[in-house]
Amino acid sequence: MGGAEKDLRAGLNALQLPLSDQQIGQLLDYQDLIAKWTRVYNLTAVRDPSEMMTHHLLDSLAAVAPLAAYLDKAGLGQGSRLLDVGSGAGLPGVVIAICCPAIAVSCVDTVAKKAAFIKQAALALKLPNLTGLHARVESIDQAFDVICSRAFASLPDFTQWSAGALAPQGVWMAMKGKHPADELAALPASVDVFHVEQLQVPGLDAERCIVWMRQKSA
Numbered sequence: 001m002g003g004a005e006k007d008l009r010a011g012l013n014a015l016q017l018p019l020s021d022q023q024i025g026q027l028l029d030y031q032d033l034i035a036k037w038t039r040v041y042n043l044t045a046v047r048d049p050s051e052m053m054t055h056h057l058l059d060s061l062a063a064v065a066p067l068a069a070y071l072d073k074a075g076l077g078q079g080s081r082l083l084d085v086g087s088g089a090g091l092p093g094v095v096i097a098i099c100c101p102a103i104a105v106s107c108v109d110t111v112a113k114k115a116a117f118i119k120q121a122a123l124a125l126k127l128p129n130l131t132g133l134h135a136r137v138e139s140i141d142q143a144f145d146v147i148c149s150r151a152f153a154s155l156p157d158f159t160q161w162s163a164g165a166l167a168p169q170g171v172w173m174a175m176k177g178k179h180p181a182d183e184l185a186a187l188p189a190s191v192d193v194f195h196v197e198q199l200q201v202p203g204l205d206a207e208r209c210i211v212w213m214r215q216k217s218a
């Protein structure tokens, strides 16, 4: 077993996230694909493989169990739709598509090469539930059950720009570093923050949380 696989399996253990060998293989192939494309297209600033594992893969994987728990509680299963806004190299969207084959994941980015990378990842990793969209999120009007983002924009901008893509009962799932008190305070009254969930990323000594939000009914 190579070093990357060892680190990934240890991280999954720490996260208590049981994945099949096939899914673990897809995650490792995804990491290789990012590294390959980054040499040419500069997809991400993170180039060191072990940093890629902690800062990208495990950081995104830490959101999978909270997402699954939310969908379960909301009674959403097979075919629920998730939009990853400003997904860049596909974080966390591609990781979610690998871990949750029942979720239809769309990754949107304004940069054409990043959307092209997602389309290539869907083919190379054999992920029929993954779509890459080249667009500004503001222009998307399909309805999604969950709209997520990581390292994208402030909470007020994220919710305002993507509001047109939120299903009537949909929720926003914003992955953040430390508790974003200023951004929370700047949200309009129409956005209801129903949970701020702390995350622990294996191998990463940093604060992480998910801010869960929905539209307040009028």
Ligand SMILES: C[S@@+](CC[C@H](N)C(=O)[O-])C[C@H]1O[C@@H](n2cnc3c(N)ncnc32)[C@H](O)[C@@H]1O
Pocket: 085, 086, 087, 088, 089, 090, 091, 092, 108, 109, 110, 111, 114, 135, 136, 137, 138, 149, 150, 151, 152, 161
């Ligand atoms: C800092 S990167 C984060 C990438 C990835 N989510 C991650 O965590 O590594 C932000 C991405 O948002 C994209 N972006 C910026 N404005 C956008 C918009 N209005 N709609 C869609 N994507 C946008 C940028 O092209 C960039 O790829």
